[in-house]
Amino acid sequence: MATTKDYRLGEFTFPRGWFMIAESTELDTYKPLAVRFFGKDFALYRGRTSGRVILLDAYCPHMKTHLAAPNTTSYVVIDGQGTNIDGDGLRCPYHAWRFGPDGKCDDIPYHQGAIPASACVKSWTVVESLGAVWVWHDPEGGDPEWNHPSLPVWEDPAWVRPKWDHLGMLNQHPQEIVDNICDYGHLSPIHGSTVERYENEFQGIHAIQRQCGGHRTLVTADGVSPDLHTVTTYHGPGLLMSHLTGMEESYMLIAHTPVDDGTIKVWHAVVVKSPSGSAVATKTDQIAAAQFQNTVLLSFLQDMEVWNHKAPCLNGLFIPSDGPFMKARIWYKQFYNPRAKKQEYLDQCEGVYIPKGATAYSQAAV
Numbered sequence: 612m613a614t615t616k617d618y619r620l621g622e623f624t625f626p627r628g629w630f631m632i633a634e635s636t637e638l639d640t641y642k643p644l645a646v647r648f649f650g651k652d653f654a655l656y657r658g659r660t661s662g663r664v665i666l667l668d669a670y671c672p673h674m675k676t677h678l679a680a681p682n683t684t685s686y687v688v689i690d691g692q693g694t695n696i697d698g699d700g701l702r703c704p705y706h707a708w709r710f711g712p713d714g715k716c717d718d719i720p721y722h723q724g725a726i727p728a729s730a731c732v733k734s735w736t737v738v739e740s741l742g743a744v745w746v747w748h749d750p751e752g753g754d755p756e757w758n759h760p761s762l763p764v765w766e767d768p769a770w771v772r773p774k775w776d777h778l779g780m781l782n783q784h785p786q787e788i789v790d791n792i793c794d795y796g797h798l799s800p801i802h803g804s805t806v807e808r809y810e811n812e813f814q815g816i817h818a819i820q821r822q823c824g825g826h827r828t829l830v831t832a833d834g835v836s837p838d839l840h841t842v843t844t845y846h847g848p849g850l851l852m853s854h855l856t857g858m859e860e861s862y863m864l865i866a867h868t869p870v871d872d873g874t875i876k877v878w879h880a881v882v883v884k885s886p887s888g889s890a891v892a893t894k895t896d897q898i899a900a901a902q903f904q905n906t907v908l909l910s911f912l913q914d915m916e917v918w919n920h921k922a923p924c925l926n927g928l929f930i931p932s933d934g935p936f937m938k939a940r941i942w943y944k945q946f947y948n949p950r951a952k953k954q955e956y957l958d959q960c961e962g963v964y965i966p967k968g969a970t971a972y973s974q975a976a977v
C-alpha cells in the first residue's frame with residue numbers, strides 16, 4: 612500500500628470532489644450508519660421528519676461517543692424503537708445530547724441552562740442522486756466546485772435504475788484505479804477488446820476515454836462480439852460514467868472513495884435503456900438489465916483481480932505506445948492541491964492524446 616505522498620500528488624492527503632459514501636437504500640431502515648472515509652469516522656443517517664440525508668462527524672463533543680456505532684442497550688435507542696435518530700436530529704446514546712442536521716447540539720435533557728456553542732459536530736454537504744449518497748469533500752472547506760453527480764436518463768422511465776454492486780475495500784491508492792482511464796494497453800489482454808480506435812482527452816474536471824472495437828467479455832447471448840463504443844468520463848476524481856453503445860445502450864458507473872490514505876471503497880452499477888425498446892421499462896426489461904449489469908461487472912472484475920494484488924506503480928516504465936499515463940496523473944493532481952493552483956496542472960495536461968500506433972477515435976465516422 613502506498614500513500615498520496617508516495618505518489619507525489621500534492622498538498623492534500625485526500626482529494627477535492629463529490630464522492631459516493633453509501634447506497635440510498637442503506638438508510639431506509641432509519642438506523643444511523645457508521646461510515647469511514649478520508650481517514651475520518653462519520654455518522655450518516657436519514658432524518659425521520661424530512662427524509663433528507665445528513666452526514667455528521669462521528670464523535671460527540673461531550674465525551675467522544677460514536678453517534679452511529681451499533682447500539683441496542685442504551686435507553687436512548689430502546690425508547691426510540693431501535694434508533695437514536697430523533698426527528699431530523701441524532702441523539703448520543705451515552706448522555707442523550709441531541710444534534711440537529713446542522714451539527715449543533717439543540718437539547719441536553721438533564722441541563723436547563725444555555726448549551727455551549729462548542730457543543731457541535733461538523734455537518735457535511737451531502738446529496739442523494741443516482742440512488743446513492745454523495746458527499747462534497749474539500750480540504751479547503753469550499754463550496755462545491757461543480758454540480759453533484761447526475762444523469763438525465765435516471766429520471767427517464769424507459770431506462771432501468773440499477774442496484775449498486777458493493778465491491779468493498781481495495782487496498783490500493785485511488786491513483787491506481789484512475790490510471791485505468793488512459794490504459795490503452797490493457798484493453799486487449801484484460802478485456803479481449805480489439806480496440807479499432809482510441810483516444811483520451813483531458814478537459815477541466817473531466818478525463819475522457821473514447822474507444823471502439825470488439826470485446827470478448829461483453830458479448831451477446833449467442834457469443835457474438837458487436838462493435839462496441841464506449842465514451843468514458845471521469846467527472847472529478849471519484850466518479851466514472853461510461854456511455855456504452857453497440858449492445859444495450861447503457862451507462863456504467865464506477866464510484867470509488869478514499870477510506871484511509873492508500874485504501875478505497877468501490878461501487879459499480881449500470882443504467883440500462885429498456886432492452887425491449889419499451890417507453891416504460893417492464894419487469895422483463897428489469898431482469899434483462901440486471902443480467903447485463905452482471906456481464907459488465909465481469910469486465911470490471913477483470914481489472915479488480917489485477918488491482919487486488921499489484922504493487923503500487925510509483926515509477927512506471929511507460930512506453931510511447933501506452934496511453935498518456937503521465938498526463939492523466941497531472942490531471943488528477945488538480946484535486947490534491949488548492950483550487951488556486953488548478954490551472955497550473957490543467958495547462959500541462961489539457962488536450963487530446965493518441966497512443967503511438969493507435970487510430971484516433973474521432974478519425975472515422977462514429
Ligand code: FES
Pocket residue numbers: 671672673674675676703704705706707708
Ligand atoms: S458522550 Fe455524547 S452525550 Fe455524553
Ligand SMILES: [Fe+2]
Pocket residue numbers: 791797801802914
Ligand atoms: Fe479495464
